[in-house]
Amino acid sequence: MIYTLTLNPSVDYVVFADDIKLGELNRSQKTFKFAGGKGINVSRVLQAHGIPSTALGFIGGFPGALIQQKLEESEIATDFVAIQDDTRINIKLKGGNETEINAPGPVISQAETAQLFKQIEQLTAEDTLVIAGSIPSSMQADIYEDIARLCKCQFVVDAEKDLLLSVLKYHPVFIKPNKTELEEMFDCQLHTDDDIKAAARELIQQGAQNVMVSLGGEGALFVSESLVYKAQVPSGRVVNTVGSGDSTVAGMLAGRERGLSLSDSFKLAVASGTATAFTEDLATDEQIQQILPNVQLTII
Numbered sequence: 001m002i003y004t005l006t007l008n009p010s011v012d013y014v015v016f017a018d019d020i021k022l023g024e025l026n027r028s029q030k031t032f033k034f035a036g037g038k039g040i041n042v043s044r045v046l047q048a049h050g051i052p053s054t055a056l057g058f059i060g061g062f063p064g065a066l067i068q069q070k071l072e073e074s075e076i077a078t079d080f081v082a083i084q085d086d087t088r089i090n091i092k093l094k095g096g097n098e099t100e101i102n103a104p105g106p107v108i109s110q111a112e113t114a115q116l117f118k119q120i121e122q123l124t125a126e127d128t129l130v131i132a133g134s135i136p137s138s139m140q141a142d143i144y145e146d147i148a149r150l151c152k153c154q155f156v157v158d159a160e161k162d163l164l165l166s167v168l169k170y171h172p173v174f175i176k177p178n179k180t181e182l183e184e185m186f187d188c189q190l191h192t193d194d195d196i197k198a199a200a201r202e203l204i205q206q207g208a209q210n211v212m213v214s215l216g217g218e219g220a221l222f223v224s225e226s227l228v229y230k231a232q233v234p235s236g237r238v239v240n241t242v243g244s245g246d247s248t249v250a251g252m253l254a255g256r257e258r259g260l261s262l263s264d265s266f267k268l269a270v271a272s273g274t275a276t277a278f279t280e281d282l283a284t285d286e287q288i289q290q291i292l293p294n295v296q297l298t299i300i
């Protein structure tokens with residue numbers, strides 16, 4: 001079974017407005033409230049691929065109840081730890097360009113954390129755990145490392161800087177930084193594919209089995225110890241890129257679950273990310289299948 005762990009879920013409040021002017025009254029044309037947070041998005045896109053998963057993490061208050069309800073409606077299994085504080089609401093402004101405001105998240109008590117640890121301990125070598133996203137600011141910074149040390153299953157990680165770096169020694173199956181996150185990790189600009197490849201290989205040296213670097217509209221690179229694939233994506237109308245990276249993670253896992261080759265899994269990953277970028281919510285299977293034949297893969 002695949003489990004996704006979102007320590008800091010969110011209701012994503014997506015606001016479409018033609019021309020947002022800061023410091024003035026703006027009126028939006030449409031708004032959406034999506035169940036969000038990185039692991040939850042992975043579960044949602046896995047479900048679109050027909051792959052079941054169980055979403056773990058902390059939820060509380062009315063935003064938490066909304067997330068629970070939306071996942072139930074999508075028939076996604078959940079085993080969240082109920083917390084006292086409210087789950088956060090993240091704001092996604094879509095008006096010409098894309099602006100995001102991600103909230104710090106709720107207070108998580110020690111007892112709530114202990115409940116989560118018990119769940120993690122029960123995962124077996126047959127399971128895969130996706131650990132993804134930020135941690136609520138009340139949590140200690142080494143929580144990712146504690147979880148990676150505790151779990152007996154294979155795991156995948158999508159998180160920023162120190163959270164990601166702290167778990168490499170436990171050999172995640174793959175990690176998915178975007179280019180900016182990779183640059184932040186190495187504190188330098190990565191100009192060429194060779195620069196990105198070298199940075200990804202350094203993360204492999206530190207313990208990652210594979211590194212998938214997403215490059216937004218430029219596609220993605222898949223880097224293992226012995227090969228590098230570059231994927232180029234078709235152009236299209238970008239509607240809402242929130243969840244594109246999470247969709248990429250889900251697509252890669254879906255390919256792996258279906259027993260596809262590495263290259264076909266990577267193609268599915270990139271098609272999933274791009275299909276999400278071209279739609280209001282996360283992509284459906286139909287939208288992903290439409291994009292798939294137009295993803296170009298080369299070995300570089």
Ligand SMILES: Nc1ncnc2c1ncn2[C@@H]1O[C@H](COP(=O)(O)OP(=O)(O)O)[C@@H](O)[C@H]1O
Nearest residue numbers: 178214215216217219220244245270273274277
């Ligand atoms: N403007 C875009 N056009 C086409 N595909 C996109 C675009 N932005 C993102 N994607 C797709 O989504 C994937 C993940 O996007 P990226 O922005 O790199 O991730 P993250 O959301 O983690 O920052 C990309 O590899 C690509 O397949």
Ligand SMILES: O=P(O)(O)OC[C@H]1O[C@](O)(COP(=O)(O)O)[C@@H](O)[C@@H]1O
Nearest residue numbers: 036037038090133134243244245246
């Ligand atoms: O935990 P973080 O880093 O604050 O990110 C949470 C946000 O990222 C998302 O999971 C989207 O992530 P991606 O666009 O990277 O796929 C949103 O649903 C959520 O609001």
